[in-house]
Structure formats: structure tokens, C-alpha cells
Amino acid sequence: MSVHEQYADDLALHALGALRGEELVVLQKHLQTCGECSRELEQLRGDTALIGVSVTGAHPPDRSRKRLLEAIAGEPRHSPVHTRRPAWGWLGWAVAAAAIVLAAISWRQNAGLQRSLAESSHEQAREMAELQRARRVVAALTSTDAMHVTLVHANTPPQPQGRTIYSPHQGTLIFVANNMPALPAQKAYELWLIPMQGAPLPAGVFKPDTHGNVSLIAPPMPNGTQAKAFAITVEPEAGSPAPTSPVMMVGTGE
């Protein structure tokens, strides 16, 4: 096996537990990153087992076997296998009694589990209802056939209006608008998040539909970004990293 030669002696010592101090620390650090040396160490441990074989010949006293078997009989594993049926009739009653007690315990545990399950189901149903409600909201906001109607004072000529819904904690930004004027060729609107400090951050490029409506779910914003205001400018279709035209619409937090 190919190992790092400078560690070969120490690997042999370590396999025997004979390496101590700084040399052991250095080797252990190396082993954390060297698969070949780690494998060699495991093989060397296998080699050391051969030294142990050289002393076979002594035999443990018979009582050791009995002692061990009694100990493991007191510690049954998952599904003990008994290959012979006990001859004593009353033994069946003892087993049956134990089974009844076990059944009682199981019933109690089962009842507890049922309660937990019912609580979990209730919680899950509540969360599903909230999720479905959220989906309906988003679907309505972003649907292409959704009517966006803004009620204004009678006799007021139609005005562009937009609304942002922004959660700094989640970094989620939704923008809906209506009555947006048609754009010149090769131009698009760009939404800007104006932070408490610093330059405006691009929050999405969009074009209104033929009715002047917009539904935009902006790309995720950096979490925790606090907004002082939002603004819209007209930019090239691909968008701009910074506003290049006068602010067309603006709104501050309510």
C-alpha cells in the first residue's frame, strides 16, 4: 500500500497504541485528511491481531460460559429466539401473564401515540389550510385573467397605481399595478427598493399587459434589507443596475 513514508513508522506504532504525545497529535491530524494512511492504519490493526493468536492455549474456566449465558439471558435483545418449548405447564401462564402486562403497556402507549397523532393531524390540517389560502392569494395576484380594479373618486381620470407588499424578514417582494402606460419599444419598467441607506436596489424588470396590469413576484431580496421607499423608472429591456431615467412612480412605507 502506498502511504506517506514519513508517517509509516508512526502508523505502525499507533496501530499498537504505542504512539503518544505530540507525534500522536500530528499523526491524528494527518489521518483526518489522508484516506490512504487511514486505510493502512486499519490494516496494521488487523496485522496486530496476529500477535494475539500466538498466545492461544489457555482456556477459560467452564463457569465463564455459564456466567455469560446467564448474563445475556437477563438482557434479551430485540427478538430472542427460543428453540425449545418449556415442559412445565405453568410456564405458559407466566409467559401469558407477561404478555398481558405487555399488552396493557402497549395499549397505554398506543393511546398516547393516538393522541399525539391526532394533535399532529390537526396541526397538519391547519397548516394545509394556511398554505392553500396563500396559494389562492398568489394565484389571484399573478393570474393573467385577474381583474385589477382601483376605486377612485368619480370623474377622476385613470392614473397609474402600484402596490408593493414586502417582507424584509423573508426577502419577499410582490408588486401589482394597473393603468400603467404603454412602454416605448425596447424599454421596460424597473422596480427599485430604496434602502434606509445606500443606493437603490434593482427589484425586478417588468412590462404591463395590454390592459396596463402588472403582477410581479420579485427575485428574493437580501434578507433583512429594510426599505425606505419603492420607485419605478423606465429602463432598457434588460434592466439596469442603477436608475438611468427620472422616477416615474414612488411610494413610501405605510
Place this chain on the structure above:
Amino acid sequence: MTIGRKVQSALSLCSVIFTEKGNDLPDTGVKGALSDGGLVAAIRAGDQSAMAALYDRYSGIVYAVALRVLGDSAAAEDILQEVFLSFWRRSEAFDAHRGNLGPWLTVVTRNRAIDRLRKQRPETDIEGVVLLTDHDWAQESDRARLLERVRRTLSGLPAAQKSALEMAYFEGLSHTEIAAKTGEPLGTIKARIRTGLAALRKAFAT
């Protein structure tokens, strides 16, 4: 007494009854023919007779190693119990894909015995013992051949090399302790141990 403790008592009673009923229990005749892998699978399923078969197969090696390290039969017997009981409780610690059971038990035993010798709390958790080896000691005839071959190989080593290996393995001495004890340079001790292990590997490479 809680219901849980009553159940435990009832099950303990059943266990005692099963044990006393079969003074010759467990019957390892069939299990004794299983491979190590078969025994381990049966033990993981809770088969006590498989554990008995495993004991019959490897208790000699385990006890002999512990006795050689500790030089005390009662202490060796304690180690023997610890090793097999630990295996019964956590046989999952043994990874059959990485080696055979006999060498693994031997290394676990030796490490536990060294811990006892150095009067340390047992530091060797069986789950921390990882080794790779191709040697299969499941058959009695294999073990006899292995013993003969190991003894021949070790006796063929230079005396100082064999002594360094045995001081590290059976006495749990560090290389600095061996150097101090023998008056040899550290580098010499390191080289002797490395070449000694290499000789053992080479002898069993074919």
C-alpha cells in the same frame, strides 16, 4: 412497583426458567457450524444459542490474550465477560464488510486488557475499533494452522524485534517507554516495530 418493573421481573423470571430448564442450554450444535457472518446475524436477531456458539469459537483466544496481558486469571475472566457481553449488547459495532470477527475480537480484547493493565477506565469502546483483515478464524482447523504459522513467523524474527513488538502489544508500552527500558534509540524502536508488523503481513500475504 411500577408496571414496567413488574414486566421486567416477569421477563427475568422467564429467562431464568428457560436457562434452568436447559442446563445444557443453549444447544450450539447447529449454530456451531455457521459462519461468523451467520452467527452475527443470529445474535443480532437475539439468538442466545448463537452467542453461545460464538463463545465456544472464540473464548479461547479472547481469554488467552487477556491472560497474557494481565497475568491474572480472574482479571482475564472479567475481560472475557466484558468483551462478549459488549458484543451481545452492541454487535452492530462490528462491521463484517471491513474484516473478520476473530481478529476484531482479539484487538478489542487486547485493548481492553491494556486499559485494565494501565489502570485506566476502559477507553476502548468496541465501536471505536476499526480494522481491516482477510484472515478468517471461524474454523478450528484454520485457527490451528494460523497459530502454528504465527508462532513460526514470530520465532523467525530477530529477538530484539520480537521483543519490541511484544512489549508494545502485551505490555502496552509506548515507543519511548520501550526505548527507555531497552536503552535503544527511539528511531530504532520505531523501525523494529514497523518491520516486525511488515514481516507478519508478508508471511500471511500468500
